[in-house]
Amino acid sequence: MRHNGPWHSNKNRRYRNGPLVAPGHYTVRLLTGTDVLQQELHLRMDPRLKAAGVTEADLQKQEELSLKIVDLISAANKFEDELKAELKGLQEQAKREPLSPEQQARKSEVEGKLKLLVNEEGPYPQNMLLSQIRYLYGVVSQADQLPGLDTYVRYDELKAELEKLMGQ
DSSP states (O other), X not given: OBOOOOOOSSTTXXXXXXXXXXSEEEEEEEEETTEEEEEXXXXXXXXXXXXXXXXXXXXXXXXXXXXXXXXXXXXXXXXXXXXXXXXXXXXXXXXXXXXXXXXXXXXXXXXXXXXXXXXXXXXXXXXXXXXXXXHHHHHHHSSSSOOOHHHHHHXXXXXXXXXXXXHO
């Protein structure tokens, strides 16, 4: 079972590839018209993980960090979408009439933020903020294990960078 993944501007990719849920008790609901079918279940940990020394608490910490990163990816994706929409509006307006100095400055600011947020096109681009957040998500969710201290530190750094970029 999985949680919802991050928000994406493409509806076909929205909320996909979320983190696995940690072992525990869950209620599964199926909604069909006016009927609601409900079933309790207990999701158990893979015994091979237990043999490798992984605990349920480790998996719960992994789940918690993964969900935080999903929220960070969603925020970054939404910010990217807003910036692209604003830039498109300014570009369309520039086709009709010259932009005011304030609009020119805003256009440059939006373009600068997008350059910091999204990779440029082409081979071997520098990984910008959104790619770095996605990479961290892959590192944390790749294997069933307790996330290392460095992943928490990197999460805090990336979150601070995104908040700074959004606050400018």
